[in-house]
Amino acid sequence: MDLLLQFLLTGLTTGSIYALVGLGFAIIYNASDVVNFAQGEFLMIGAMSAIFLHRLGLPLPLAIAAAVAISIAVGLLLEKLAIEPARNASVVSLIIITIGASIFFRGVALLIWGKEIYGLPHFSGEEPIRLLGATVLPQSIWVMAGTVVLVGAVKYFFDHTLAGKAMRACSHNKRAAALLGIDVKKIMLLSYGLSAGLGGLAGVLVAPITYMTYDAGVMLGLKGFCAAILGGMGSSMGAVAGGLVLGVIEALGTGFISSGYKDAISFFIILLILFFRPSGLFGKSGGERV
Amino acid sequence: MKGFSRVAALFSVLALVVFYGPGDALAKRPIKIGSFLATTGPASFLGDPELKTLKMYIEEINAKGGVDGHKLELVWYDTAGKAKAAKDIVKRLVKKDRVDVIVGGSTSGTTLAVIDIVERNKVPLISLAGSVKIIEPVKKWVFKTPHTDRMAAAKIFEDMKKRGIKKVALITGNGGFDKSGRAQCLALAPKYGIEIVADEQYSNSDTDMTAQLTKIRATDAQAILNFGFGKAPAIVMKNIKQLGIKLPVYQSHGVASKKFLELAGEAAEGVRLPAAALLVADILPDSDPQKKVLMDYKSKYEAKYGPVSTFGGHAYDGLMIAVEAIDRADSLDKAKIRDEIEKTKGFVGTGGIFNMSPTDHLGLDLSAFKMLEVKNGQWTLVN
Amino acid sequence: MRRLSGFFGLAAVLAALPFLFPDNYYVTVVGTTAMIHVILAVALNLFMGYAGQISLGHAAFFGIGAYASAVLTTRYGLNPWLALGAGLVATYLVSLAISRPILRLKGHYLAMATLGFGIIVHIFLVQADTVTGGPDGLSGIPPMSLGPVVLDTDMEWYWTMGGLMLATILFSLNLSVSRMGRALFAIHGSEVAAQTMGIDTPKVKSQVFIISALITSLTGSLFAHQQSFVSPDSFGFFFSVELVTMVVLGGMGSTFGAVVGAVLLSFLPEFLTVFEDYEVMIYGAILMSIMIFLPSGLFVAVAGFASRRLAAGRERRRC
Numbered sequence: 006m007d008l009l010l011q012f013l014l015t016g017l018t019t020g021s022i023y024a025l026v027g028l029g030f031a032i033i034y035n036a037s038d039v040v041n042f043a044q045g046e047f048l049m050i051g052a053m054s055a056i057f058l059h060r061l062g063l064p065l066p067l068a069i070a071a072a073v074a075i076s077i078a079v080g081l082l083l084e085k086l087a088i089e090p091a092r093n094a095s096v097v098s099l100i101i102i103t104i105g106a107s108i109f110f111r112g113v114a115l116l117i118w119g120k121e122i123y124g125l126p127h128f129s130g131e132e133p134i135r136l137l138g139a140t141v142l143p144q145s146i147w148v149m150a151g152t153v154v155l156v157g158a159v160k161y162f163f164d165h166t167l168a169g170k171a172m173r174a175c176s177h178n179k180r181a182a183a184l185l186g187i188d189v190k191k192i193m194l195l196s197y198g199l200s201a202g203l204g205g206l207a208g209v210l211v212a213p214i215t216y217m218t219y220d221a222g223v224m225l226g227l228k229g230f231c232a233a234i235l236g237g238m239g240s241s242m243g244a245v246a247g248g249l250v251l252g253v254i255e256a257l258g259t260g261f262i263s264s265g266y267k268d269a270i271s272f273f274i275i276l277l278i279l280f281f282r283p284s285g286l287f288g289k290s291g292g293e294r295v
Numbered sequence: 296m297k298g299f300s301r302v303a304a305l306f307s308v309l310a311l312v313v314f315y316g317p318g319d320a321l322a323k324r325p326i327k328i329g330s331f332l333a334t335t336g337p338a339s340f341l342g343d344p345e346l347k348t349l350k351m352y353i354e355e356i357n358a359k360g361g362v363d364g365h366k367l368e369l370v371w372y373d374t375a376g377k378a379k380a381a382k383d384i385v386k387r388l389v390k391k392d393r394v395d396v397i398v399g400g401s402t403s404g405t406t407l408a409v410i411d412i413v414e415r416n417k418v419p420l421i422s423l424a425g426s427v428k429i430i431e432p433v434k435k436w437v438f439k440t441p442h443t444d445r446m447a448a449a450k451i452f453e454d455m456k457k458r459g460i461k462k463v464a465l466i467t468g469n470g471g472f473d474k475s476g477r478a479q480c481l482a483l484a485p486k487y488g489i490e491i492v493a494d495e496q497y498s499n500s501d502t503d504m505t506a507q508l509t510k511i512r513a514t515d516a517q518a519i520l521n522f523g524f525g526k527a528p529a530i531v532m533k534n535i536k537q538l539g540i541k542l543p544v545y546q547s548h549g550v551a552s553k554k555f556l557e558l559a560g561e562a563a564e565g566v567r568l569p570a571a572a573l574l575v576a577d578i579l580p581d582s583d584p585q586k587k588v589l590m591d592y593k594s595k596y597e598a599k600y601g602p603v604s605t606f607g608g609h610a611y612d613g614l615m616i617a618v619e620a621i622d623r624a625d626s627l628d629k630a631k632i633r634d635e636i637e638k639t640k641g642f643v644g645t646g647g648i649f650n651m652s653p654t655d656h657l658g659l660d661l662s663a664f665k666m667l668e669v670k671n672g673q674w675t676l677v678n
Numbered sequence: 679m680r681r682l683s684g685f686f687g688l689a690a691v692l693a694a695l696p697f698l699f700p701d702n703y704y705v706t707v708v709g710t711t712a713m714i715h716v717i718l719a720v721a722l723n724l725f726m727g728y729a730g731q732i733s734l735g736h737a738a739f740f741g742i743g744a745y746a747s748a749v750l751t752t753r754y755g756l757n758p759w760l761a762l763g764a765g766l767v768a769t770y771l772v773s774l775a776i777s778r779p780i781l782r783l784k785g786h787y788l789a790m791a792t793l794g795f796g797i798i799v800h801i802f803l804v805q806a807d808t809v810t811g812g813p814d815g816l817s818g819i820p821p822m823s824l825g826p827v828v829l830d831t832d833m834e835w836y837w838t839m840g841g842l843m844l845a846t847i848l849f850s851l852n853l854s855v856s857r858m859g860r861a862l863f864a865i866h867g868s869e870v871a872a873q874t875m876g877i878d879t880p881k882v883k884s885q886v887f888i889i890s891a892l893i894t895s896l897t898g899s900l901f902a903h904q905q906s907f908v909s910p911d912s913f914g915f916f917f918s919v920e921l922v923t924m925v926v927l928g929g930m931g932s933t934f935g936a937v938v939g940a941v942l943l944s945f946l947p948e949f950l951t952v953f954e955d956y957e958v959m960i961y962g963a964i965l966m967s968i969m970i971f972l973p974s975g976l977f978v979a980v981a982g983f984a985s986r987r988l989a990a991g992r993e994r995r996r997c
Contacts, residue, residue: 015505094973101926105965112959120339133537215502216526224500234790259506265496269801272794378909391703471813
């Protein structure tokens with residue numbers, strides 16, 4: 006029983022990290038149908054910026070705020086300089102642009118920060134919290150709480166603000182949205198800024214647990230992508246659910262089957278889920294437009 | 296024929312760009328030291344200090360007039376730790392750059408991948424990677440400087456035996472270093488009367504190992520042994536503390552750097568690991584034969600780049616063994632250089648005192664390893 | 679004849695290079711690697727460019743072929759050609775088994791499923807170390823012989839891979855004007871529309887997936903013998919992404935697009951090494967710039983520009 010509880014808690018801890026990354030994928034996908042493979046790099050940029058600003062003597066909250074601002078700036082630049090000029094390109098071409106961007110960001114991070122592994126202090130200490138015989142770090146509570154707050158904010162944004170509704174309109178049909186008077190360019194810019202800011206904040210939240218290197222964004226991004234797909238692309242609630250499910254599957258696979266094959270187990274289960282639900286757990290299976 | 300001219304033009308332009316690119320200079324030739332290192336990728340913590348060390352000492356040797364009047368020239372490429380890249384690079388070093396000797400291969404995987412190339416082309420290779428498979432069985436042209444993973448496992452089990460530990464839980468990563476270390480641990484344990492009661496694995500990019508450690512906690516293990524490198528062992532240490540596991544913990548030489556202490560912080564208290572003496576150079580007694588070499592390397596490296604790791608030390612040993620062999624050979628004939636490398640005797644390096652022979656292309660014994668324990672955030676010697 | 683002029687041009691360049699630049703590292707070593715990439719990219723293009731699908735798991739088929747050859751020849755002493763055949767059979771069975779369920783998926787979900795498949799195969803290569811040798815890989819793979827010739831030197835492999843590459847390109851060019859090719863283009867346009875025209879879309883998609891996988895596996899087997907060494911990191915997720923990048927970079931749907939993309943991405947890193955720490959950044963910047971300024975792909979854009987046939991979209995796709 007203790008064992009199972011700890012596995013579940015472990016799963017939720019890693020799962021909420023995946024969920025946070027997945028959320029960023031969902032926003033850009035919602036606005037533009039593009040899977041942004043540089044999403045993981047936003048986390049890396051946010052975390053690395055915070056770590057270095059903190060090392061330069063900035064208090065942690067200020068360093069975090071500045072790091073999120075830096076991520077947003079990077080996201081806006083990416084949209085303005087790389088995505089917008091190629092707006093007539095196919096989705097696949099745009100995806101390759103984001104892959105190029107992710108390599109580019111890694112290259113720049115390598116030059117600025119080098120190859121070292123860095124850590125960030127835990128926000129509220131490292132004394133584990135006991136829960137019925139299982140333990141969890143306070144930082145994990147921060148990550149989970151961060152996920153809840155951010156997903157709530159994103160949901161509110163899409164459902165109740167004009168900009169959010171406009172963004173959703175763009176995802177359905179850009180031309181129709183433009184005809185309705187929506188400034189599509191501005192909405193696209195907004196979506197990248199938002200997603201990058203979210204990614205940056207996610208990076209800062211997870212860095213104390215995961216540590217950070219210039220190339221850590223790749224694997225985080227990959228897991229986040231899995232979370233977003235598993236949940237159903239474009240659904241922010243789905244991305245979060247996908248992340249948590251993925252984390253729990255990994256922990257249970259490790260605990261009860263084999264730690265060596267745990268990733269194979271989780272991918273196998275993702276494949277099974279997609280087999281029965283071809284549009285993910287929460288995705289709407291729309292018909293094809295002919 | 297429009298299509299033909301179009302495609303042909305494209306390919307000929309491509310060909311021109313490609314083949315008249317960087318050319319070979321044939322002036323009075325310096326000694327070319329080739330190297331292939333993982334300066335990026337997950338093993339860059341190895342490749343980075345190795346490259347810095349090679350650059351620093353080649354500069355220094357050249358400032359003193361080189362070897363036998365020849366200047367040294369370093370030709371290096373990044374493998375990112377990938378075997379296929381290493382193969383292409385070593386072919387390039389051998390066929391295009393025509394190097395005289397190769398010092399490199401940060402990881403065992405990249406080294407093992409290129410062995411047949413250097414053997415076939417008869418170029419001496421001094422590897423900087425750990426696996427015992429590199430030198431066992433002995434290959435004519437291949438040498439190495441770091442202690443083997445088998446030696447690390449033996450050193451750890453020796454220490455466990457002294458403390459009366461009989462049941463050990465093993466937790467390792469999924470990289471080449473980790474898996475090779477795991478195999479050595481599993482093979483050696485029975486010889487020391489040790490039973491491996493748990494054999495857990497993680498992926499090196501994982502962010503949490505509490506699931507594996509929870510399983511270990513449920514066994515009757517008397518100690519935990521983690522074979523790994525990079526950030527994962529630091530996460531393992533933190534997770535052990537988080538779960539309140541009080542067992543003695545052993546790490547491998549893969550974490551023998553200041554970085555590990557910095558990342559794991561308080562959680563590293565009490566952990567033991569085998570490492571080269573370089574890590575504890577300042578607390579060695581003056582009578583130690585390695586002391587002078589170690590302090591010399593440490594002060595030079597730290598003045599230029601920051602804290603030393605034992606990995607850069609392996610590159611120092613490799614380079615110096617090569618340079619001394621060339622010096623003794625009085626020739627740039629690769630076969631003679633190889634023979635002289637094999638005759639290396641009593642060379643005091645950062646990893647220990649090397650005594651190579653036709654049957655031993657490493658030349659170190661267990662005494663080259665020191666057992667260290669972390670106390671108050673510092674390395675201390677265990678006697 | 680005109681349709682194949684590009685093919686003959688390429689064959690001529692290929693035949694001339696070793697004589698123009700004898701024993702040149704860029705011809706024999708990088709050139710052979712580039713040709714392997716070309717074969718893989720052209721094969722992937724059948725599935726991606728022709729049929730409009732996506733696969734982020736093709737490195738797995740490359741790995742299945744390579745490991746079948748490596749394991750069977752080194753551990754069981756099997757004849758290399760039999761091992762190659764076994765690799766093809768294994769690939770056929772695996773691709774057949776996964777094609778129907780996976781190919782029901784579309785777009786990003788298909789990308790996810792193929793990615794998952796690729797990662798599962800990769801994990802198996804790393805973890806089943808008693809068979810595969812684990813992360814350190816398998817070495818000492820014996821050379822294979824082609825009739826009386828033992829394929830051993832770089833030059834011999836250059837000709838072998840060159841031959842296979844030309845055969846693959848020819849196959850791809852011919853497929854595009856065949857009945858199946860037309861069916862694939864129809865599916866690319868719209869699956870529903872293709873179905874209403876009476877095309878058995880699941881069957882055709884599955885067929886092209888299997889064909890593409892088989893070519894990839896065959897190349898993997900040869901790759902194992904050419905390298906005489908295999909290790910899992912040649913068959914990981916990143917290699918799958920690189921293959922997709924080659925196809926898109928050159929121009930989706932165009933055989934020569936895939937050729938150009940593969941050649942470019944094979945030679946680019948060789949020249950970027952001089953930039954040392956700046957290499958990664960420059961590589962990323964080049965990749966982005968090409969796609970930003972030539973979103974339809976390098977070859978398609980350049981070829982289109984050169985021939986100034988602005989309205990020849992359909993022709994271009996097939997050349």
